Amino acid sequence: MNCIICGAKTAFFLSKHFHEFDLGRVDYSRCSDCGFVLSDTHAQMSERRWEGLNRDFHESYQGSDDNPVDPRWLPRLRAQAQALQAANDAGLLPAGRRLDYACGDGKLSEMLAESSDISLECYDRYMHAPHYLQDGVMQPGSFDFVISTSVFEHLRSRESLESIRSLLAPRGVMGMHTLVCETVPESADWFYYLAVHCAFYSNRSMELLLQQWGYRSSLYHLPSRLWFFFEEDFETIEAQFKSLNARMPGEWFGQSGFVDYWK
Numbered sequence: 001m002n003c004i005i006c007g008a009k010t011a012f013f014l015s016k017h018f019h020e021f022d023l024g025r026v027d028y029s030r031c032s033d034c035g036f037v038l039s040d041t042h043a044q045m046s047e048r049r050w051e052g053l054n055r056d057f058h059e060s061y062q063g064s065d066d067n068p069v070d071p072r073w074l075p076r077l078r079a080q081a082q083a084l085q086a087a088n089d090a091g092l093l094p095a096g097r098r099l100d101y102a103c104g105d106g107k108l109s110e111m112l113a114e115s116s117d118i119s120l121e122c123y124d125r126y127m128h129a130p131h132y133l134q135d136g137v138m139q140p141g142s143f144d145f146v147i148s149t150s151v152f153e154h155l156r157s158r159e160s161l162e163s164i165r166s167l168l169a170p171r172g173v174m175g176m177h178t179l180v181c182e183t184v185p186e187s188a189d190w191f192y193y194l195a196v197h198c199a200f201y202s203n204r205s206m207e208l209l210l211q212q213w214g215y216r217s218s219l220y221h222l223p224s225r226l227w228f229f230f231e232e233d234f235e236t237i238e239a240q241f242k243s244l245n246a247r248m249p250g251e252w253f254g255q256s257g258f259v260d261y262w263k
């Protein structure tokens with residue numbers, strides 16, 4: 001197999017046995033170059049089985065304010081709403097159409113509607129509500145800002161990654177929350193190896209992905225664990241970055257390429 005990020009050879013990394021949702025044994029492989037880890041078991045699953053697994057897993061908590069596998073979910077969402085407000089005030093979020101991709105039950109846009117003047121359109125391939133966008137209108141280049149939170153770790157293929165990137169108009173900004181670490185742990189006990197997590201990103205794999213996607217700089221908001229990717233050079237956004245840090249000292253990190261905060 002070849003890495004879906006950099007194309008280098010992958011090798012068997014570890015197995016984990018799940019005793020939930022009829023999942024059984026899951027095999028993960030790691031890229032010999034960029035260190036990206038993918039679940040081969042999830043990648044090879046039929047679409048029908050994958051959808052069923054997600055439904056069973058998420059039905060166990062969605063619609064409520066409790067998430068047993070992610071107890072910091074609500075505080076982090078509040079912090080994400082604050083980060084978006086601050087980035088918007090600093091002039092870093094392009095005006096125009098803004099999308100919460102794979103919005104789940106739409107909590108982030110709801111929170112923003114209550115506490116800010118930022119409006120996010122909602123889309124979720126697997127969950128539906130009357131005001132959510134339909135598949136047919138998800139055309140390439142349609143959005144100026146696309147945020148995905150806790151989505152990248154659920155993607156099984158390069159096509160899934162590209163389907164998010166392609167939605168952005170030229171010079172559009174991407175917001176993204178997933179776990180990124182220097183080296184993906186080899187212990188099956190690691191908390192992030194969950195039944196519905198398929199993709200595990202190293203700093204190097206994320207740096208490569210940004211390069212491939214034409215992003216030249218990024219910001220990271222530590223309290224909300226949220227990255228922002230920009231096509232502009234870091235020098236172009238540096239003044240806005242400094243204004244964010246003046247307002248929220250110590251919370252923002254920025255640099256050329258990917259902010260590899262977790263080293």
Ligand SMILES: [Zn+2]
Nearest residue numbers: 003006031034
């Ligand atoms: Zn790779």
